[in-house]
Amino acid sequence: MRRRIYWLLPDLASARRTMDDLLLARISEPNIHFVAREGSDMTGLHTANVLQTSDVIRAAQAGLVIGGSVGAVLGVLAAIFFPIFGDSPQWGMVAVLAIVGAGFGAWASSMIGISTPSSRLKRFEPAIEQGQILLMVDVPRSRVEEIEERLQALHPEAHFEGVEPNIPAFP
Template identity: 60%
Template sequence: MSRRIYWLLPDVASARRTVNDLLVARVPVQHIHCFGREGINLSGLHPANVFQTTDVIYAAELGLLIGGVIGVVAGVLVAMYYPLGFASLQWGVVAILGVLGALFGAWSSSLIGISVPSHRLKRFEAAIERGEILLMVDVSSLQVKEIENLLQASHPEARLEGEDPDTPVFP
């Protein structure tokens, strides 16, 4: 199980030192994500990507669910009111429209979700606008305390902002 730890750092130099300490502690660079306001130079750091900074995953999941339900309902209505002659073919339409509805719902919702800032990062907006750097570290549940203690001891300028227990596994 993976957890995401959030830290706020005052500037890019502090973020670079912190990331270097995390790398020495054997946290893979793919699990370290830095996010700052637009226009800030994050060179040398692993920047957060669209999966960490927008609601694209949440929107796609919601669209998949809603689109699938609407597709199944439409399939049931078609099967009940427009008989095709074969009973197996009629109910196959339910499955086909359910899958097509789910795919269309996920696609269309993700197009919207990619333009919406992440609801998980909403609480950091003011700090990021002030020029602070948000550091997101994905570690196993067993490493959380170790990493928190390491950063608190070596970076007093950093502020621990909590952890997110349900970090998506893939991004």
């Protein structure tokens, strides 16, 4: 189980030094993510990807549930009122339409979610727009305190912004 630690860094030089210190602390690069305002030079930093900066995962999950539910309801109606063979309900249509509805719902919702900024990062938007850089580092639960103390000692210019108890499995 990993925890996500948030830090706000004042500038690019501080972010690069912090990245180096995290690598020396044996935090692998795929677990270090930086977010800066549009057009910032992020050379030498592992920038956050679309899964970390948008609500695509949350939207896809919601679309999966809603689409599956709507598909199941339509499947029940189709099975009862529009049987394919004979006059008895075709209950297999419920499963088929629920799966199709879930797939379509997840796809359609993810297309919307990919263009929506992450609700987890909303509170950092003003600081990022002012030129600060957000660091998100995913560490094992047992190392959270160690990494917090290390960053605080080595980077007094950085601001600790909290720990997220449950990070998503994919981003």
